[in-house]
Amino acid sequence: MPESFSPGLEGVIAGETAVACVDQGRLLYRGYTIQDLAENASFEEVLHLLLYETLPDRDQLAGIKSTLFKFRPLAEPVVQMLRPIPKSVSMMDVLRSAVSYAAHWDPIRGKDEAANGQRALWLTSQIAAIIAARFRLMNGLEPIPPKEGLDHAAQILYQCHGEAPDQLSADLIDLTLVLYAEHEFNASTFACRVICSTLSDLTSAVVGAIGALKGPLHGGANEAAMEMLLKFKSGEEARQWIREALARKEKVMGFGHRVYKHGDHRADVLERKLRQLAAQKGQQRWMEIYDAIKEPMVNEKKIFPNVDYPCGLTYYLLGLPIDLYTPLFVAARIAGWSAHFIEQARNNRLYRPLSQYAGPPVRPVPPLEQRKQAG
Ligand code: SDX
Numbered sequence: 077m078p079e080s081f082s083p084g085l086e087g088v089i090a091g092e093t094a095v096a097c098v099d100q101g102r103l104l105y106r107g108y109t110i111q112d113l114a115e116n117a118s119f120e121e122v123l124h125l126l127l128y129e130t131l132p133d134r135d136q137l138a139g140i141k142s143t144l145f146k147f148r149p150l151a152e153p154v155v156q157m158l159r160p161i162p163k164s165v166s167m168m169d170v171l172r173s174a175v176s177y178a179a180h181w182d183p184i185r186g187k188d189e190a191a192n193g194q195r196a197l198w199l200t201s202q203i204a205a206i207i208a209a210r211f212r213l214m215n216g217l218e219p220i221p222p223k224e225g226l227d228h229a230a231q232i233l234y235q236c237h238g239e240a241p242d243q244l245s246a247d248l249i250d251l252t253l254v255l256y257a258e259h260e261f262n263a264s265t266f267a268c269r270v271i272c273s274t275l276s277d278l279t280s281a282v283v284g285a286i287g288a289l290k291g292p293l294h295g296g297a298n299e300a301a302m303e304m305l306l307k308f309k310s311g312e313e314a315r316q317w318i319r320e321a322l323a324r325k326e327k328v329m330g331f332g333h334r335v336y337k338h339g340d341h342r343a344d345v346l347e348r349k350l351r352q353l354a355a356q357k358g359q360q361r362w363m364e365i366y367d368a369i370k371e372p373m374v375n376e377k378k379i380f381p382n383v384d385y386p387c388g389l390t391y392y393l394l395g396l397p398i399d400l401y402t403p404l405f406v407a408a409r410i411a412g413w414s415a416h417f418i419e420q421a422r423n424n425r426l427y428r429p430l431s432q433y434a435g436p437p438v439r440p441v442p443p444l445e446q447r448k449q450a451g
Contacts, residue, residue, distance in 0.1 A: 081432050086334065090261060090427075091269065095126060095415045098260040103341045105258055114345045119228050119253035119408065120144070123200065126258055126415040127193050140197065141227065147201035148222040148231070150209060151181035155219055158210055167210055167403045168290040172283060174206045175199070179279040189418055192278050196414030199282055203410055204228065207403045208235030214399075229253055232407065236400075244356070245394050248349060249404070252387055255342040256405050258412030264288035264295065268413045270427040272420040285413045286406055292329060295384075295405040299398050301330030302388030304369070311364035318369050322377065330385030331373050342383035350386045353393050362389060 082088050097104040105113060106125055113122055124132040124140050132140060157177055161170055184195045209219035223234050229250035233241035264285040271281040289295035308314040321328060333340055354363045366389055373379050391401050
């Protein structure tokens, strides 16, 4: 086997997958384009596609919805555990702890593929419910039980705010969940597959993936991108800042991608909806700021927005607190992580790459009294 060294495994094929195809020309979830899915499928349908390899028929869709509803209530000790967590703790850190703790009340028996499919649905519901419960407790409110008849995205907003969301908000959240659901061997999914490859369990792989997704070079960029936009009151201020930032060679959050070098298919889909949302809400000023940053990045640096750039502003215009943005990414990507875990387990080989040694040459161990520390 020829050895090759590529920092960050850039350009290295680290496995084979049927779950998704990510390349400059297309983003496919099991053969369906993201554009087609964004227009014609809900998150529940995409969740079924990723986990069970087919889009659901009417009965299967009804079945997955009722299972997600059934799995939503949190065990009382999990709610109790959320209560004392200081407000200063980020929702991503809360999710990392709470998902791990909730697993002690995992109702699914067994670890075979069928059980892990059910566990994936249970985790999908638990993650959404933990986000909402933490949101309520942060605001001095009691968590509320799920409401019959609401789809997954609407249920998240209902359990946060205590009232069913307007259709536009529900549809936009559902769209972001579809767009965020899966993306092949990104850092958090790769972390998930590495943990799976040791024959560890799905929840451990998901907790590891949450830790990976938190980083601003990965999922944390949707929060960081919105924090950047909040610095500006006008397009002119943003134009001034981006010129200085590029001169400082600063990484601009929400832009660039390891694979997409001519644009992120998901960003294009979401940006169209974001422009409609901003127009409907009379928030043109935000689009001026948004475009003031985007234009020089695209026209001068040829560095394009990734999905996190339009997503941060979309969530902001929907009135969601920034601390919820990356957790909502988790609420979607649990679908992709679970699908990859199941696929890895089917045809497993332990991930154990080589490394290139760059340490000191061979040397003898000196006796203790001769070990003088330099300086
Ligand atoms: C996600 O992998 C996935 O699929 C991830 C994801 C998914 O769905 O799972 O798509 C989700 O994580 C999207 C990415 C979110 N992260 C950000 O928006 C953070 C900002 N982006 C950058 O840090 C960067 O673009 C990365 C990390 C996303 C990709 O970086 P690469 O492939 O390692 O590219 P690089 O850092 O080597 O950059 C190449 C050049 C450099 O310039 P030079 O040093 O060669 O002169 O492009 C520049 C970089 O400085 N560059 C940027 C930039 N991204 C790259 N310059 C300014 N701002 C940026 N955002």
